[in-house]
Amino acid sequence: MFLRKIEDLIELILMTVLKEIIKFFVRYPIFIVLLVLSCQKPEPSEAGVPPSDARIIERKTIDIQDNVSRVIFDYSIDPELGLNQMKAPAQWTESFIEIDFELRGIVLKGTLGLKFADTTLRITKNNGFHIPKGSQLRIFNAGVDSLHLIEVLRPAYQESLVRKLNTFE
Known part of the structure; x- marks a missing residue:
């Protein structure tokens, strides 16, 4: 009951x-x-199939001679967006420059130095950075070991978008 x-x-x-x-x-x-x-489950044709325009991007290797040699691996496929990997030895530094593109990145190894007219930034491993379009600066390896970073440029790098300076203007 x-x-x-x-x-x-x-x-x-x-x-x-x-x-x-x-x-x-x-x-x-x-x-x-x-x-x-x-x-609902996805259709078998949709699951795990890459879009038709998916592809592997082969890097272009660029050796640059500043005060010492550095290497840039360029993975860019579009003039509007650049993707680079850079490896630079200790003691590396660029000239003073003005950039006509936005630059963002992540330091994978070492310490990146960014010297502006009124300040110097040191970005260490696993930290990101942002350099606005139109910035005047000197980019350098601020550490004692080699520097390794990934950078995204908008638009992609073109020599005409970099102006070398003698000092800050």
């Missing part, structure tokens, strides 16, 4: 909950659509 009352109580609770759920979905039918869509 006691078990029967518990079963009846459970059935009553379930029916009440079910009625409330049905009322909700009747009132808000969009949730039925969302629920059905969220339960």
Whole structure:
């Protein structure tokens, strides 16, 4: 008898909950659509297949002679966005320059130095940096070991977008 009352109580609770759920979905039918869509599996042709324009980008190696030699691996495929990896030895420094592109990056190894007219920034391993378009600066290796970084340029690097300076103007 006691078990029967518990079963009846459970059935009553379930029916009440079910009625409330049905009322909700009747009132808000969009949730039925969302629920059905969220339960569907992707078509086999969509799952794990790269888009037709996906590809491997081969790097271009650029050796640059500043005060010492450094290497840039250029992965850019679009003139609007550049992607480079740079490796520079200790003691490396560029001339004073003005850049006509935005430069962002991440230091993977070493310490990057950015000397502006009124301050010098030192960016260490695992930290990012941002240099606004139109900046005048000297970029250098501020550490005792080699420097390794990834940089994103917008637009991509072109020699015409860099102006060498004798000092800050």
